[in-house]
Amino acid sequence: MKAVVMRDKQLLVESISAPEPGHGEVLVKTLACGICGSDLHMFHHCQQVLANFKRGNIPISFDDGQDVVFGHEYCAEILDHGPGSDKRLKVGTRVCSLPFVISAQHFDHIGFSNRYPGGYGEQMVLAEQLLLPVPGDLPADIASLTEPLTVAAHAVNRARLDGSEVPVVIGCGPIGLAMIAILKSRGIGPVVAADFSAGRRALAEKMGADVVVNPAEQSPYQSWLQVAAPAGYDINGPMALLGLGLQPRPCVVFECVGVPGLIQQVIQNAPPRSRLIVVGVCMESDRIEPLIGIGKEMNVHFSFGYSAEEFAHTLHALADETLDATAMITGHVTLDGVVEAFDQLAQPDQHAKIIIRYD
Template sequence: MKAVVMREQQLLVDDIPAPVPGLGEVLVKTLACGICGSDLHMFHHCEHVLGNFKRGHIPVDFDARKDVVFGHEYCAEVLDHGPGSDKKIKVGTRVCSLPFVITPSRFDHIGYSNQYPGGYGEQMVLSEQMLIPVPGDLPAEIAALAEPLTVAAHAVNRAQLQGDEVPVVIGCGPIGLAVIAALKSRGIGPIVAADFSPARRALAEKLGADVVVNPAEQSPYQSWLDVAAPPGYEINSPFALFGLGTQPQPCVVFECVGLPGLIQQAIQNAPPRSRIIVVGVCMETDQIEPLIGIGKEANLHFSFGYTGEEFTQTLYALADGKLDGAPMITGRVKLDGVAEAFRALASPEDQAKVMITFD
């Protein structure tokens, strides 16, 4: 099969052996696959990422000296069943799946594995127990958005929203946009979103942000004050610090950039007792001032991955129109355009979510 292979720090289109399904696995044809920000991180910082996973006992690992085929945001069609499969999902069925293969002896993350190529190739082997049939006639590229949108749904679930919060989304890249879409689908708002890029601010508006700001011109926390706080509320006053007098709506900050200093910035500038959900993947050592966080009773949560139930709920929300992720897709490429797409994704003015198509 043809695939985009990460080999010797390059992305190359090559013919490689097609995967063969093993016990309890299925062979599928890739229909669409999104390029994830995590793929860019892995391509540019592979050893650093794998080293951090190892130190954190996170079981994502592969040999970077050998070929790797990225791609974990996919929609596919079942071609064949491996031995021991129950074959409940018939050949020809379109499916999404959690990108994991879990056995008593090993864990593989599809797309970050030497053994399990991902959706940057024409075919994949998936675990039968992870498959979710695509509902109705949902287009393949929209179904492939289920994975990044579920990352956002999980982050929103981590925030334990009660419905009266005013969220602040810092960063309107693909995950920030997905968080905005998830919040909008649940009726949470008004949503304040911030990004330096005019193009991504425009996308944030399309996906449902109510107040969109350029942080070079105005603090997103000032924008939050304008829509969430009663007249006379002073965010840095002793009354605010100790919860005295009329209080604002609760603040929830979704940090979706992943650059050093942004967690501290949220702790320092958000109102007391804010919930801060860290979704952006920072590739460097960061620093916070615990004293400020303690004084303001900040609630700091990190979000990673999702559950099977969340994945299924997101896929069905896309199918029934409760969740609209289509504006996230800003470009489409074939396999021979993937390397250029990686370069384009380095500039926020060019692209947000690029989808690899195979038809």
Template sequence: MRAAIFRNGEIVVDRIAEPKPGPGQVLVRTLACGICGSDLHARQHAHRMVEMSKFLPGRTPMDLSRDVVFGHEFCCEVLDYGPNTTRKLKPGTKVCSLPALLTPQGIEGIGYSNDNVGGYAEAMLLSEALLLEVPNGLAPEHAALTEPLAVGVHAVAMANIQGGEVPLVIGCGPVGLAVIAALKIRGLGPIVAADYSPARRQLAEKMGADVVVDPARTLPYATWAEHAQMSEAEKAARPPFRAMLPALKPAIIFECVGIPGLLQQVFEGAPRDARIIVVGVCMEADRSEPMLGIMKELSVQYVLGYTPEEFASSLRLIAEGQVDAAAMVTAEVGIDGVAKAFADLANPEMHTKILVEPWR
């Protein structure tokens, strides 16, 4: 079968053996698979990913001398079953799954593995126990957005929202847009979102942002403060010491960019007592000033992935029309177009989310 392969630091197209389902596994045909920002970072910083994996016991790092097939945001079609399966879903059923395989050795990831083929291939293996049938006749290209939406849902869940916070989302790529959608569902607002790209600011509004900011023209934190002013009743209810501080509602800041220097910018701009949720995956060494965090009593929460329940909930949100995740999709390509798509995604005015459809 054909696949777009990460080989020697580049994305190349070649043929590989079609996988055979083992016990508890299902052979599926890949219908649509999103190109994730983490895939773009992984291509550039794969050695860093391997280096960091030594701090994660039980995780097998990629062997960069061998082929890897990326792709962990997918919707597939059931083709065949391996032994020890219930075969509950008939062939042809559209399914999504967490990008993981359940094996006797434990949970193994899909997408950054030498052994488990990801969604940039014509076929792949999934664990039957993790399959979710795509509901409501949802199109595969929309169901494939379950995974990135789940990242935003999880980030908001981990933010420990108490009520009354005013959120600020830094970066309106797919992750930031997913966070905005999840905040909107929770009824939190006004949602302030910042991005240099006019196209992405427009998408942010479509996904639920109440206020959008161009950081080249306006400091996001100043705009946030304008929309976080306490009411007179809230001011009066503050204890005496707190009354000496700026009369601002609690801040919850989502860092959804993942490049060096960004977290330090957040430390500098954040108001006192802000909660910072780091969603963007920075794969390079970075620095921040602890003194700023101490003086402002900032709380920093790093997040990754999602729970199985959040993943299933995200699929339902898309299928029921509560989240217009399809608005993020700006192009579809076949396997031959993956390398160019990686380059095109560097321009935020050109693309936000490109889907790989291996059958093209």
């Protein structure tokens, strides 16, 4: 089969052997696959990422000296069933699934594995027990957004919102845009979104953000004050710090950038008793000042992944159009265009989500 292979720190379009389904697995044909920021991180910082996973006992691992086929945001079509399958979904069924293969002995993350090639290849092997049929006529490229949107949905669930909050989304890349889409689909808002990139700010508006800020010109927390706080509320005053007098609506900040210094920046500048949900994946060591966080009674949560129930809910929300993320897709390529797409995605004003298509 044809695939984009990471080999010797390069992405190469190659012809490789098609995978074969094992016990309880299915062979699928890839229909669409999103290029994820995690793929770019893994390509540029592979050894560092894998070392950090190992230190944190996170079971994502592969030998970067062997071929790896990225791609974990996909929609596919069943071609065949492996031994021991119950064949509940027939050949020809379009499916999405969590990108995992799990047993008592092994955990493999599809697309970050030597054993299980991802959606940058024409065929994949998936775990039958994790398959979800794609509802109705939902287009394959939209269905492939299920995975990144579920990352955002899980982060929103981690925030335990009750509807009274005014959220701030820091960073309007793919995950920030997904966060806006999830928040708006649940009626949470107004949503304040911030990004230095004019292109990404325009996409944030398309996704439904109510207030869009260039942080080079105005603090997103100043914009938050204008829509969340009563007149005269001083975000830095003693009454705010002690929770006395008229109070604003609760502030929840979703950090979707992942660069050193941003966690501290939020702790320092967000209002007292804010909730910070860290979704952006910082590839380096970072530093915070606990004294400030303690004095302001900040809550900090880290969010990673999602559950099977969250994944299914997101797929069905896309199908019944209670969740609209079409504007996230800013380009399509074939396998031959993946290397160029990686270069384009490094420029924030050009693209948000590029989908590999096989039609």
